[in-house]
Every structure is written in structure tokens, then in C-alpha cells.
Amino acid sequence: MCCTRLSPCSYNGQEFDAYAKVVVNAAGPFCDSVRKMANKDALPMICPSSGVHIVLPDYYSPDGMGLIVPKTKDGRVVFMLPWLGRTIAGTTDSSTSITPLPEPNENEIQFILDAICDYLNIKVRRTDVLSAWSGIRPLAVDPNAKNTESISRDHVVSEEYPGLVTITGGKWTTYRSMAEDAVNAAIKSGKLSPSNECITSNLRLIGGDGWEPSLFTVLAQQYVRMKKSDGGKVVPGVMDTAAAKHLSRAYGTLAERVATIAQNENLGKRLAHGYPYLEAEVAYCARNEYCESAVDFIARRSRLAFLDTDAASHALPRIIEILATEHNWDKSRQKEEIQKAKEFLETFKSSKNAHFHDGKHQ
Ligand SMILES: Cc1cc2nc3c(=O)[nH]c(=O)nc-3n(C[C@H](O)[C@H](O)[C@H](O)COP(=O)(O)OP(=O)(O)OC[C@H]3O[C@@H](n4cnc5c(N)ncnc54)[C@H](O)[C@@H]3O)c2cc1C
Structure with a gap:
């Protein structure tokens, strides 16, 4: 049997060897950089x-309304849409170099603000940028294409080196078709014998089976966390609607598990003022979603860094405290996590950590 050795792989600081008939490069x-390891x-x-x-704040997309400008003055696409209780606006499209921590520059941010302002009666301010x-x-670019000038927005699958299948390009919205093509290429490459045809197109997301839009109501009804009232009496507390809606939307039917952690382990507090993320989510993600770093939680398990850089920064100490309990982190690992998360948040240019001049901020 011909195998590729992946060495050294690392998980949680520990290195180990892994062997595979085929490696899928989906980096x-x-x-x-992975292809360059082969050649x-x-x-x-x-x-x-x-x-x-x-x-931007939610008041730029009232009542769930947004706008899309298919062609701005200089021919670009600009949109402004409601997103997770705030307003997301974008975007730009310019050639760049590849770096693990890309940063937006002030001109790009200003371009988006100006383009939106052209279509609204109110000024969209730089100070509003969360x-x-x-x-x-x-x-x-398809490495096998005759015309290498053709840059594609579709995905490309290629096996230039035996046993290394590369899938790249594409869209977030076409991930199922990307996955199907990559797995089929891997099956062919490794002469594998799958027990069934591809089931991707009908596969539900985890937590999707049995999910109902009314799940948030059931969550709020069932959640009973005892809390002290003003008079010092212990009374049942309820889960607020925003938190229940968020858990249902983010975790589907698995939201009940997060709510149980919140209820039974006294982790029902919000991580950041004005956002529905609960402390219990950190523990849940560490236990069930391979959440191994603070950056992973603020960027991918939740979207707090993308929604509000300042709120993410304030939530960090508590997030790291919970992750430290889950993963047995010592003080030095906790310090390292804070440092890495701060470096990551520095690349986000909210109005608080950007250097721009609006007459007030110096
Ligand atoms: C600004 C922007 C706007 C976009 N807008 C849209 C849109 O409106 N609609 C849409 O459908 N798509 C959009 N996309 C495209 C979409 O996000 C990407 O096409 C999609 O994320 C690509 O998925 P992927 O899995 O190939 O790569 P990624 O999502 O980038 O995942 C690659 C993974 O590989 C990991 N990795 C990297 N190097 C290594 C290594 N050496 N070893 C192990 N792991 C590694 C990374 O950590 C990452 O987790 C947009 C993308 C960007 C950047």
C-alpha cells in the first residue's frame, strides 16, 4: 500500500505522525504553500x-432592510445588510499579498463609507464603525489550464502530484459542490472504495434535524436558572429572548445542550454587553467543537470580533478563564492566549483602534 506521511502533525501542542493514501489540500x-511542500x-x-x-450599528439597517448597489460610480458593487443584530457593509476587491493577519487600510474603509453615503440621506460616520x-x-488559476490568464471565481480541483488533491477558489455558497468534487477526486486518486454515493446535497447541518423556528420559545420556557432577587430571595430566572433566538439560530437543536450547561454550571451570563453570546458557549465549544484558542472563539465559534472589536476585547479575559478551566491551561498559556488574541484584534480597524482623523480622534 502506498501512503503519504504527514509529519509532524500537531494537536494541542503534541506532535504525531499520520499516514494517508490521499491528502486533500483545502488550505x-x-x-x-502546501503545494510547495510537494514541489x-x-x-x-x-x-x-x-x-x-x-x-455598523443596527440603526443603519432598520426593520431588517438593506441595500445593494450593483454598480457604483466607479463600477464596483457595494452592499449594506442586516447581520447578527448589526449592519454589515462592503466590499472591496483589490490584489494583495498572502499574510496570516491581513489588515484593511483607511482608504478601503473610507471607500465603503463614501459609497454608502451616496445613497443615503444621512452621513455614515467613521466613528460608527464597530x-x-x-x-x-x-x-x-487552474494549473492545468492552457490559458493561465483566466482567473476563476469558481473552484478548481487538481491533482498535480500523486496523492495530493488540491481544492481551492470557489464560493462559500458552493461549499457542498466543492466538497463533493474534492472527495470524488480523492476517491479516484487513492482508488478508494466508498460504501455509498455522495450524500452531501441532502445532508443537514449538525443541529438541523428536527429544528423548528419556534425552538427559541421552548428554550426560554424550559430554562430555569435560580437567581437571587432584589430582596435576596432565590427565584427562577428566565432566558431572555435575544439569547434564546441566538442559541437556536447558531446551534439548532443542540442549543438545548448549551442551555443545559448555562443552567447547571452557572454559566448563563452574557460575555459582552449588548450581545447574546453566553459563557456556556465557550465551554460547549471547547467540549464539542474543538475550540482550542481564544481567537477561534471570538472569530469563528462566535462572530464577536467581526461584530464589535471593542466588545470582543472586553470579553477576552472571561473567555480565556473558561477555556483555561476546560483545557487545564496554566498561567503562561493564558498569557499567550491574551497576547495572540490582542494581536489578532489589532488587525480589526474599528473606530476605537484605528488611527484616522475626523477632527475629534487624534
Ligand atoms: C472578503 C471576502 C468576501 C467573500 N464573499 C463571499 C460571498 O459573498 N459569497 C460567497 O459565497 N463566498 C464569498 N467569499 C469566498 C469564501 O469565503 C471562500 O471562497 C471560502 O471561504 C473558501 O473556502 P475554503 O474552505 O476553500 O478556504 P478557507 O475558508 O480559507 O479555509 C481554509 C482553512 O485551511 C486552514 N489552513 C491554512 N493553511 C493550512 C495548513 N498549512 N495546514 C492546515 N490547515 C491550514 C485555514 O486555517 C482555514 O481554516 C468571500 C471571501 C472573502 C475573503
């Missing part, structure tokens, strides 16, 4: 493009 913008002279497949988004970040789109 997004970083897929070229240091591999030509790039990725044409990185930077996209900046900003988040969070601003840059992401790298992995636009792909």
Missing part, C-alpha cells in the same frame, strides 16, 4: 484578492 489562500517550484494557483467589510477587517479571497 484556502494558503494552498500554494518547491510549483507555480502559484492563487491570485489573492483583498476584500474589506465594515460593521469593526472593520480584510479577508483574502482565494481566486484560483
Whole structure:
């Protein structure tokens, strides 16, 4: 049997060897660095493009309304939409270099603000920006294409080196088709014998089976956390509607498990003022979603860093405290987590941590 050795792999600081018939390289913008491990002279497949988004308060998208401008004065697309209780606006599309911590620049943020202002009667202020970040789109060039000039917004699957299948490009919205094509290519490459055809297109997301829109009501009704009233008497507390709606939307039917942790382990407090994220989510994600770092929680398990940089920064000590209990982190690991999370949040240019001039902020 011919196997590829993946060495050294690391999980939770521990290194180990792993062997596989086929390796799927789905490293997004970083897929070229993985291809270069197979061939240091591999030509790039990725044409990185930077996209900046900003988040504004909810009053810019009242009653769930948004706007999309298909063609601005200079031919770009700009949108402003309700997102997780706030307003997201974007975007830009400019060539960039690949870096693990991309940052938006002031011109890009100002372009989005100006473009929106052109279509509203009110000024959208730089001081309203709760969070601003840059992401790298992995636009792909097919290494086998005759015309290498053709940059695609579709995905590309290729196996240039035996046993290494690369999938890149594509869209978030086409992830099922990307997964199907990548797995089919891996089956072919490794001459694997799957027991069934691909089931991706009908597979529900975890927590989707049996989910009903009314689940949040049941959550709020069933949640009983004893708390002290003003008079010092112990009385049952209720889960507020915003938190119940958030848990139902984020975890589906598994929300009940998060609520149980909140109730039974005294982890029912909110992590940040004005946001529905609960302390119990940190414990749940550490136990069930491989949440191994504070950055993972503020960026991917929750979206707090993207919604409100300042709120994420304030929530960090408590998030790290809970993760430390879950993972037995010592003081030095906790310090390292704070440091890494602060460096990560520095790349977000909210109105608080950006250097811009509006006459008030210096
Ligand atoms: C600004 C912006 C706007 C976008 N807008 C849209 C949109 O409106 N609609 C839409 O459908 N799509 C949109 N996309 C595209 C979409 O987000 C990406 O196409 C999609 O995330 C690509 O998925 P992926 O799994 O290939 O890569 P990624 O989501 O980037 O995942 C790659 C993973 O690989 C990991 N990784 C990297 N290197 C290594 C390594 N050496 N070893 C192990 N793991 C590694 C990374 O940590 C990451 O988790 C947008 C993207 C950006 C950046």
C-alpha cells in the first residue's frame, strides 16, 4: 500500500505522525504553500484578492432592510445588510499579498463609507464603525489550464502530484459542490472504495434535524436558572429572548445542550454587553467543537470580533478563564492566549483602534 506521511502533525501542542493514501489540500489562500511542500517550484494557483467589510450599528439597517448597489460610480458593487443584530457593509476587491493577519487600510474603509453615503440621506460616520477587517479571497488559476490568464471565481480541483488533491477558489455558497468534487477526486486518486454515493446535497447541518423556528420559545420556557432577587430571595430566572433566538439560530437543536450547561454550571451570563453570546458557549465549544484558542472563539465559534472589536476585547479575559478551566491551561498559556488574541484584534480597524482623523480622534 502506498501512503503519504504527514509529519509532524500537531494537536494541542503534541506532535504525531499520520499516514494517508490521499491528502486533500483545502488550505484556502494558503494552498500554494502546501503545494510547495510537494514541489518547491510549483507555480502559484492563487491570485489573492483583498476584500474589506465594515460593521455598523443596527440603526443603519432598520426593520431588517438593506441595500445593494450593483454598480457604483466607479463600477464596483457595494452592499449594506442586516447581520447578527448589526449592519454589515462592503466590499472591496483589490490584489494583495498572502499574510496570516491581513489588515484593511483607511482608504478601503473610507471607500465603503463614501459609497454608502451616496445613497443615503444621512452621513455614515467613521466613528460608527464597530469593526472593520480584510479577508483574502482565494481566486484560483487552474494549473492545468492552457490559458493561465483566466482567473476563476469558481473552484478548481487538481491533482498535480500523486496523492495530493488540491481544492481551492470557489464560493462559500458552493461549499457542498466543492466538497463533493474534492472527495470524488480523492476517491479516484487513492482508488478508494466508498460504501455509498455522495450524500452531501441532502445532508443537514449538525443541529438541523428536527429544528423548528419556534425552538427559541421552548428554550426560554424550559430554562430555569435560580437567581437571587432584589430582596435576596432565590427565584427562577428566565432566558431572555435575544439569547434564546441566538442559541437556536447558531446551534439548532443542540442549543438545548448549551442551555443545559448555562443552567447547571452557572454559566448563563452574557460575555459582552449588548450581545447574546453566553459563557456556556465557550465551554460547549471547547467540549464539542474543538475550540482550542481564544481567537477561534471570538472569530469563528462566535462572530464577536467581526461584530464589535471593542466588545470582543472586553470579553477576552472571561473567555480565556473558561477555556483555561476546560483545557487545564496554566498561567503562561493564558498569557499567550491574551497576547495572540490582542494581536489578532489589532488587525480589526474599528473606530476605537484605528488611527484616522475626523477632527475629534487624534
Ligand atoms: C472578503 C471576502 C468576501 C467573500 N464573499 C463571499 C460571498 O459573498 N459569497 C460567497 O459565497 N463566498 C464569498 N467569499 C469566498 C469564501 O469565503 C471562500 O471562497 C471560502 O471561504 C473558501 O473556502 P475554503 O474552505 O476553500 O478556504 P478557507 O475558508 O480559507 O479555509 C481554509 C482553512 O485551511 C486552514 N489552513 C491554512 N493553511 C493550512 C495548513 N498549512 N495546514 C492546515 N490547515 C491550514 C485555514 O486555517 C482555514 O481554516 C468571500 C471571501 C472573502 C475573503
